[in-house]
Amino acid sequence: xxxxxxxxxxxxxxxxxxxxxxxxxxxxxxxxxxxxxxxxxxxxxxxxxxxxxxxxxxxxxxxxxxxxxxxxxxxxxxxxxxxxxxxxxxxxxxxxxxxxxxxxxxxxxxxxxxxxxxxxxxxxxxxxxxxxxxxxxxxxxxxxxxxxxxxxxxxxxxxxxxxxxxxxxxxxxxxxxxxxxxxxxxxxxxxxxxxxxxxxxxxxxxxxxxxxxxxxxxxxxxxxxxxxxxxxxxxxxxxxxxxxxxxxxxxxxxxxxxxxxxxxxxxxxxxx
Amino acid sequence: xxxxxxxxxxxxxxxxxxxxxxxxxxxxxxxxxxxxxxxxxxxxxxxxxxxxxxxxxxxxxxxxxxxxxxxxxxxxxxxxxxxxxxxxxxxxxxxxxxxxxxxxxxxxxxxxxxxxxxxxxxxxxxxxxxxxxxxxxxxxxxxxxxxxxxxxxxxxxxxxxxxxxxxxxxxxxxxxxxxxxxxxxxxxxxxxxxxxxxxxxxxxxxxxxxxxxxxxxxxxxxxxxxxxxxxxxxxxxxxxxxxxxxxxxxxxxxxxxxxxxxxxxxxxxxxx
Numbered sequence: 001x002x003x004x005x006x007x008x009x010x011x012x013x014x015x016x017x018x019x020x021x022x023x024x025x026x027x028x029x030x031x032x033x034x035x036x037x038x039x040x041x042x043x044x045x046x047x048x049x050x051x052x053x054x055x056x057x058x059x060x061x062x063x064x065x066x067x068x069x070x071x072x073x074x075x076x077x078x079x080x081x082x083x084x085x086x087x088x089x090x091x092x093x094x095x096x097x098x099x100x101x102x103x104x105x106x107x108x109x110x111x112x113x114x115x116x117x118x119x120x121x122x123x124x125x126x127x128x129x130x131x132x133x134x135x136x137x138x139x140x141x142x143x144x145x146x147x148x149x150x151x152x153x154x155x156x157x158x159x160x161x162x163x164x165x166x167x168x169x170x171x172x173x174x175x176x177x178x179x180x181x182x183x184x185x186x187x188x189x190x191x192x193x194x195x196x197x198x199x200x201x202x203x204x205x206x207x208x209x210x211x212x213x214x215x216x217x218x219x220x221x222x223x224x225x226x227x228x229x230x231x232x233x234x235x236x237x238x239x240x241x242x243x244x245x246x247x248x249x250x251x252x253x254x255x256x257x258x259x260x261x262x263x264x265x266x267x268x269x270x271x272x
Numbered sequence: 273x274x275x276x277x278x279x280x281x282x283x284x285x286x287x288x289x290x291x292x293x294x295x296x297x298x299x300x301x302x303x304x305x306x307x308x309x310x311x312x313x314x315x316x317x318x319x320x321x322x323x324x325x326x327x328x329x330x331x332x333x334x335x336x337x338x339x340x341x342x343x344x345x346x347x348x349x350x351x352x353x354x355x356x357x358x359x360x361x362x363x364x365x366x367x368x369x370x371x372x373x374x375x376x377x378x379x380x381x382x383x384x385x386x387x388x389x390x391x392x393x394x395x396x397x398x399x400x401x402x403x404x405x406x407x408x409x410x411x412x413x414x415x416x417x418x419x420x421x422x423x424x425x426x427x428x429x430x431x432x433x434x435x436x437x438x439x440x441x442x443x444x445x446x447x448x449x450x451x452x453x454x455x456x457x458x459x460x461x462x463x464x465x466x467x468x469x470x471x472x473x474x475x476x477x478x479x480x481x482x483x484x485x486x487x488x489x490x491x492x493x494x495x496x497x498x499x500x501x502x503x504x505x506x507x508x509x510x511x512x513x514x515x516x517x518x519x520x521x522x523x524x525x526x527x528x529x530x531x532x533x534x535x536x537x538x539x540x541x542x543x544x
Contacts, residue, residue, distance in 0.1 A: 139528045144518030172519040208539045246416030247444040256531035263532045267480045
């Protein structure tokens with residue numbers, strides 16, 4: 001059982017994992033360096049634990065102790081009970097979800113290991129918005145993608161905002177980062193995957209004509225909101241696919257486009 | 273050609289259409305009563321005009337006059353040039369898109385008229401979040417839905433935030449409001465539509481098994497984020513359909529779910 005420790009000094013060094021949570025630049029640097037990430041709220045904390053992540057500590061206000069009693073009882077880590085004003089002073093914001101946990105990062109798997117076990121992979125290029133990364137992971141998990149590969153400049157899926165928007169789905173779908181972009185896409189192809197690049201380009205094949213659900217192994221490449229995939233990434237793909245647009249609309253938002261494409265590559269299709 | 277009028281008094285009554293734009297409650301009441309809506313930013317203003325909406329007036333800062341020159345030349349309405357600080361004082365926020373237009377609302381069509389010309393209709397129940405309404409309209413337009421029907425308590429698609437998030441798609445897809453909910457769903461069925469209710473319920477038919485793309489006329493019913501469709505609405509449907517979930521995820525967000533369902537009902541499917 002975890003120790004339950006009341007803390008009333010905002011400068012207490014035991015709260016260091018939780019300081020300055022609203023300073024995105026600071027946290028982006030600190031969290032990977034220090035080997036931690038922050039899970040926020042009861043549901044996300046439980047999902048992180050269920051996924052096997054180790055807990056460094058937990059920070060909660062008194063009224064959350066009962067709700068989290070079973071988690072506290074099992075946590076092999078100190079649990080700090082603070083009042084909401086102190087939590088706000090330390091973190092920089094009003095923690096309305098009442099509980100935060102500092103969790104241990106695990107080394108990311110190698111892309112090759114993920115590819116060996118997967119048939120449906122999402123590959124993201126330069127998606128550097130934490131909300132978009134989280135939303136795409138939620139859809140990737142829900143719609144049955146087996147793994148995610150990230151270009152070197154994609155945002156961190158374990159950043160607090162990504163984790164929250166994904167509703168913890170970043171813990172469910174294994175992911176790896178490619179080191180050499182777009183050259184490492186060759187290893188994806190060599191693992192037997194067909195590389196489909198999602199683009200609004202008029203010369204691309206409509207997604208349903210491409211019939212990606214019939215392919216044995218598919219890697220679906222997605223770019224960032226606005227720019228889309230780079231020319232280099234498009235050249236590295238086997239096939240460019242597009243979601244046909246109606247009513248003169250030029251694009252879907254990246255989250256909607258990703259969801260549609262994941263559905264198209266994962267769903268069994270009935271006979272027409 | 274429109275008059276170009278410099279205004280430097282924030283209390284000038286000619287700026288009345290633009291006052292208190294950040295007061296959601298006030299604007300929700302005022303705009304329908306006064307028969308106007310606000311289009312924000314160059315792209316959205318152009319799309320509103322292209323869709324045939326009349327302009328009451330436009331408000332912009334001096335540096336936007338050149339960009340909007342052709343719009344100004346054609347606008348049969350006064351154009352107020354103000355400095356950014358005054359625009360902020362009047363509207364309540366920093367108008368970083370530089371241009372606002374007050375547009376005339378048109379009477380909504382009757383549901384029956386829309387149904388007569390449509391084969392693919394989205395029906396929303398209690399979607400009262402402006403961001404979600406906008407996102408769903410954007411996907412509905414992009415993916416080729418022919419019309420949208422709204423329950424009485426859905427948010428206003430012409431509210432500024434909805435318009436912006438939809439990227440103007442609320443101007444492209446015709447929509448109507450049902451007056452008696454869920455009773456008016458009968459008129460949808462009587463117009464030859466099969467009513468499919470999207471739900472996470474385990475007893476629902478997987479979306480691809482339902483093969484909605486083969487149906488002549490489909491009305492796809494969607495509920496709000498969180499609650500989903502009401503029990504009454506589910507009872508009024510012909511078939512409950514679900515998007516199968518993987519990795520233990522319990523749901524997609526409403527925007528992603530809508531996009532997937534719109535794709536499933538609008539796309540031609542290849543032979544498996």
